[in-house]
Amino acid sequence: MGEVWGLFVSFFKIGAFAFGGGYAMIPLIASEVEGHGWLSARVFADVVAIAEMTPGPVAINMATFVGFRVAGVPGALVATTGVVLPSFLLVLVVGRWLARWEKAPLKEAVFSGLRPAVVGLIGSAVWVVGRGALLDHPPEALQIPLGSGVDGISLLIAVAAFLVFRTLRLHPVWVILGGAAAGMLAGMVAPGWGG
Numbered sequence: 001m002g003e004v005w006g007l008f009v010s011f012f013k014i015g016a017f018a019f020g021g022g023y024a025m026i027p028l029i030a031s032e033v034e035g036h037g038w039l040s041a042r043v044f045a046d047v048v049a050i051a052e053m054t055p056g057p058v059a060i061n062m063a064t065f066v067g068f069r070v071a072g073v074p075g076a077l078v079a080t081t082g083v084v085l086p087s088f089l090l091v092l093v094v095g096r097w098l099a100r101w102e103k104a105p106l107k108e109a110v111f112s113g114l115r116p117a118v119v120g121l122i123g124s125a126v127w128v129v130g131r132g133a134l135l136d137h138p139p140e141a142l143q144i145p146l147g148s149g150v151d152g153i154s155l156l157i158a159v160a161a162f163l164v165f166r167t168l169r170l171h172p173v174w175v176i177l178g179g180a181a182a183g184m185l186a187g188m189v190a191p192g193w194g195g
Contacts, residue, residue: 003070003071003075004071004074004075004078005078006036007066007067007070007071007075007078007079007082008078008079008081008082009082010032010033010036010079010082011032011063011066011067011078011079011080011081011082011083012082012083012085012086013028013032014028014029014032014059014063014082014083015059015082015083015084015085015086015087016086018059018083021057021058021059021118022051022057022058022059022060022062023058023121023122023125024118024121024122024125025058025059025062025083025121026048026058026062026121026122026124026125026128026129027121027124027125027127027128028121029044029059029062029063029066030044030125030128033066038066038069038070039066039069040132041128041131041132041135042132042133043069043132044128044129044132045128045129045131045132045133046132047062047065047066047069048062048129048132050065051065052176053176059083060080060083060084063076063079063080063082063083064076064079064080066079067079067080130158133151133154133158134151134154134155134158135151153186153190157179157182157183157186160182161175161178161179164178
């Protein structure tokens with residue numbers, strides 16, 4: 001019961017302070033997940049990838065996956081409820097007054113301060129996911145020869161996906177499917193990679 005309560009409290013905190021949507025929530029979720037020792041950085045990066053590919057809001061998908069990994073179906077339900085409840089309560093309480101504050105200088109100042117903070121959180125999300133995907137203890141034989149511990153195959157797939165997306169302007173779904181195919185091929189060619 002302690003883990004389930006911990007999931008609810010952690011995801012309620014995340015939901016209460018997550019301005020900027022799912023990507024801005026990733027560093028908050030990573031901090032809670034790693035702080036409690038629920039998932040390793042590499043498994044967390046996998047959860048982010050799964051949450052991205054699954055229909056629905058990223059933060060809700062992540063809460064559901066983390067909750068399920070930690071405490072099964074009850075954990076998934078509690079974590080999902082925890083992350084959604086603050087927004088639901090905020091809309092109920094503040095929703096009717098927000099229209100009155102449409103042009104209020106204080107409201108504009110608050111949102112002007114939140115925007116750069118959200119950009120910073122999204123940048124932090126890039127670091128958290130990149131660290132888990134590229135730096136979290138790749139097998140010795142698969143590290144690039146710089147002594148840095150960077151997973152060479154993961155780095156190659158990431159750079160290729162970025163270049164294909166930016167130069168060919170492919171839809172992100174095709175880039176994701178290409179990354180999955182490259183990962184399967186790498187797992188067959190280099191046993192032990194990705195696990």
